[in-house]
Amino acid sequence: MLWVNRITGALLIALAFPLWQISGDYPEMARLFPRFMLVVIAGLAAIMIVRSFIPAVAPVGEGEGDRSLPATARPLAVFAVVLAATAASDYVGFFVAMIGLAVLLVPILGIRRWQSYALACIILMLFVYVLFVLFLNVPLTQWRPPGL
Amino acid sequence: MEVLSIIADVFTPAHLLAMLVGVVGGLCIGALPGLTSNLGVALLLPVTFGMEPISALIMLTSLYASAIYGGSFSAILLHTPGTSASAATAIDGFALTRKGEFNKAIRISTFSSVAGGVFSALALLMIAPPLSLLSLKFGPPEYFMLAVFGLTIIGTLASGNMVKGLISGAAGLAISTVGLDLESGFPRFAFGTTDLQGGIGFVPAVIGLFSLSQALLMCEEPLKTIQQVKVTTGAWRLFPTWEEIRQIRATVARSALIGTGIGILPGAGGDIGSWTAYNEAKRFSRNDPDFGKGSIRGVAASETANNATTGGAMVPLLTLGIPGSPTAAVLLGALIIHGLQPGRTLFTEHAHFTYTVIVGFLLANLVMGFVGMGIGRYMGVVARLPNSILIVVVVVLSVIGSFSLGNNMYDVYTMLAFGVVGYLMRKGGFAPAPMVLGLILGPLAEQGFRQSVILADGPVLLHILGSPISLTLFALTLLSVASAAYLERSRIKAARAARL
Numbered sequence: 101m102l103w104v105n106r107i108t109g110a111l112l113i114a115l116a117f118p119l120w121q122i123s124g125d126y127p128e129m130a131r132l133f134p135r136f137m138l139v140v141i142a143g144l145a146a147i148m149i150v151r152s153f154i155p156a157v158a159p160v161g162e163g164e165g166d167r168s169l170p171a172t173a174r175p176l177a178v179f180a181v182v183l184a185a186t187a188a189s190d191y192v193g194f195f196v197a198m199i200g201l202a203v204l205l206v207p208i209l210g211i212r213r214w215q216s217y218a219l220a221c222i223i224l225m226l227f228v229y230v231l232f233v234l235f236l237n238v239p240l241t242q243w244r245p246p247g248l
Numbered sequence: 249m250e251v252l253s254i255i256a257d258v259f260t261p262a263h264l265l266a267m268l269v270g271v272v273g274g275l276c277i278g279a280l281p282g283l284t285s286n287l288g289v290a291l292l293l294p295v296t297f298g299m300e301p302i303s304a305l306i307m308l309t310s311l312y313a314s315a316i317y318g319g320s321f322s323a324i325l326l327h328t329p330g331t332s333a334s335a336a337t338a339i340d341g342f343a344l345t346r347k348g349e350f351n352k353a354i355r356i357s358t359f360s361s362v363a364g365g366v367f368s369a370l371a372l373l374m375i376a377p378p379l380s381l382l383s384l385k386f387g388p389p390e391y392f393m394l395a396v397f398g399l400t401i402i403g404t405l406a407s408g409n410m411v412k413g414l415i416s417g418a419a420g421l422a423i424s425t426v427g428l429d430l431e432s433g434f435p436r437f438a439f440g441t442t443d444l445q446g447g448i449g450f451v452p453a454v455i456g457l458f459s460l461s462q463a464l465l466m467c468e469e470p471l472k473t474i475q476q477v478k479v480t481t482g483a484w485r486l487f488p489t490w491e492e493i494r495q496i497r498a499t500v501a502r503s504a505l506i507g508t509g510i511g512i513l514p515g516a517g518g519d520i521g522s523w524t525a526y527n528e529a530k531r532f533s534r535n536d537p538d539f540g541k542g543s544i545r546g547v548a549a550s551e552t553a554n555n556a557t558t559g560g561a562m563v564p565l566l567t568l569g570i571p572g573s574p575t576a577a578v579l580l581g582a583l584i585i586h587g588l589q590p591g592r593t594l595f596t597e598h599a600h601f602t603y604t605v606i607v608g609f610l611l612a613n614l615v616m617g618f619v620g621m622g623i624g625r626y627m628g629v630v631a632r633l634p635n636s637i638l639i640v641v642v643v644v645l646s647v648i649g650s651f652s653l654g655n656n657m658y659d660v661y662t663m664l665a666f667g668v669v670g671y672l673m674r675k676g677g678f679a680p681a682p683m684v685l686g687l688i689l690g691p692l693a694e695q696g697f698r699q700s701v702i703l704a705d706g707p708v709l710l711h712i713l714g715s716p717i718s719l720t721l722f723a724l725t726l727l728s729v730a731s732a733a734y735l736e737r738s739r740i741k742a743a744r745a746a747r748l
Contacts, residue, residue, distance in 0.1 A: 162677030175464040209470035
């Protein structure tokens with residue numbers, strides 16, 4: 101975990117520099133607070149890096165979830181599918197996209213008892229339709245022919 | 249007459265329905281291991297957009313209270329706390345279940361949760377109005393220091409790692425500056441896009457940071473199921489016996505005080521409250537051989553205190569705008585979204601709104617008890633839902649919830665971006681709650697900072713620390729940093745000792 105702290109700290113400091121430069125174009129009062137916060141973030145990031153090199157104060161056992169790389173691959177794959185389904189919903193409509201998402205999640209999550217999963221998805225879609233479409237009148241995205 | 253009108257308003261069908269939805273939703277969310285009250289309030293927030301403010305806040309505060317109580321079901325039934333606030337309940341609650349006394353554990357948990365919640369609601373009613381007078385003495389420097397103090401306390405005590413918590417909070421403040429500068433009209437960090445000129449939406453960010461990030465964490469163990477425990481319930485008794493009440497009354501009274509007091513402290517939530525009360529109950533129960541092995545006093549201590557923190561957490565929220573817990577931070581956002589600013593005006597101009605919400609919160613604690621005992625024996629089914637189903641539910645509700653805010657895809661992409669950032673933050677040990685608070689307090693902090701700079705006749709720091717209130721807040725900020733540093737150091741030492 102210490103290497104995560106060092107890389108994150110370095111990234112935050114590296115990010116603060118271009119943002120400081122960009123804020124130079126703003127009126128004086130408009131850039132004051134963002135710059136103040138950038139200095140605070142860079143300072144705290146530097147402290148985090150330094151602490152990771154001092155054994156007596158280096159943090160132990162931080163972070164949630166599984167530490168292994170394969171365990172992180174699955175959530176990132178799920179995120180990619182959610183992102184794709186969201187983008188597709190603009191063309192194929194919300195419900196088709198979400199059903200597609202639910203289907204794609206089956207192999208990614210390794211679901212074997214698909215009957216209960218399918219039933220839960222149907223109930224969820226009905227709930228969404230009743231609450232958001234009928235009750236709250238949310239104009240969910242609809243299917244639209246290509247080119248429109 | 250005003251009191252009667254407030255009580256009558258609470259009992260209107262719309263408000264009662266909102267309360268019931270919040271209570272049932274909170275019970276289910278609390279009972280599901282992994283889903284927290286933060287996630288529940290964040291997901292429900294978009295649904296309350298079209299509602300009138302009183303109904304919206306009654307629904308959200310009801311969900312907050314019942315989610316904390318709901319955590320006791322899985323703690324008692326499955327030895328898996330639904331929320332971190334119910335971790336102490338699992339010790340004695342599950343031991344009672346193994347003895348075949350599931351019903352007894354649930355009715356003690358319900359009675360104690362209701363007692364703690366009602367006590368804290370009454371405390372809120374008594375303490376908040378006079379405390380709100382303090383906010384009248386606040387000028388720009390005080391508001392700036394208040395934001396710094398609120399962020400420091402959530403960033404240090406509530407997040408576990410001081411530096412990372414502070415970075416998370418500072419990042420939230422920095423992100424809040426994205427968009428048009430309200431004074432000059434100049435777009436900041438918008439990179440030429442019109443969407444970013446409107447700023448980063450608080451609600452999509454909260455849904456991403458709390459809800460989607462949790463769904464992504466659950467993807468690491470999608471097939472995780474909780475072992476079913478054979479439950480012998482026998483006849484289902486709804487209320488505790490007089491003998492049971494006699495046994496726990498002192499514990500309940502003590503824990504209610506502890507929980508409310510800890511809840512009022514910004515940053516200290518239900519988990520700290522329940523463990524403190526549990527340890528105190530242990531100290532007072534030296535002659536109880538069952539303590540830790542199935543004692544109703546253990547269940548009562550933990551459950552009274554964790555629900556008592558909910559009302560306590562709303563005291564600094566309503567009076568000064570400092571949330572007492574991460575969930576209260578989302579409630580602060582809900583208040584602002586509905587056009588209400590915490591402080592004295594909530595108890596003067598908007599007194600009807602505020603008192604109706606508080607009385608509604610009090611009633612919700614009672615409703616929670618009846619609903620909880622009514623559906624308690626079936627909650628095991630809810631608590632055992634596999635992660636794979638919860639993931640798809642949370643993801644779909646996060647997407648549609650963000651879309652419904654303004655019927656645009658920009659909010660959905662904002663939620664997705666904060667979702668993946670929140671996931672990576674949690675993996676790296678950065679708590680998302682300080683970032684959420686930074687996003688909420690950002691405009692207030694910036695305004696206070698800028699006005700202090702303009703008004704300062706000399707060094708800005710001296711101007712900011714020029715009043716007794718600012719100085720007190722500054723001292724409290726230093727104290728919170730020092731105590732967090734001490735606690736962290738002790739934790740690191742203990743962790744290293746355990747490794748050896």
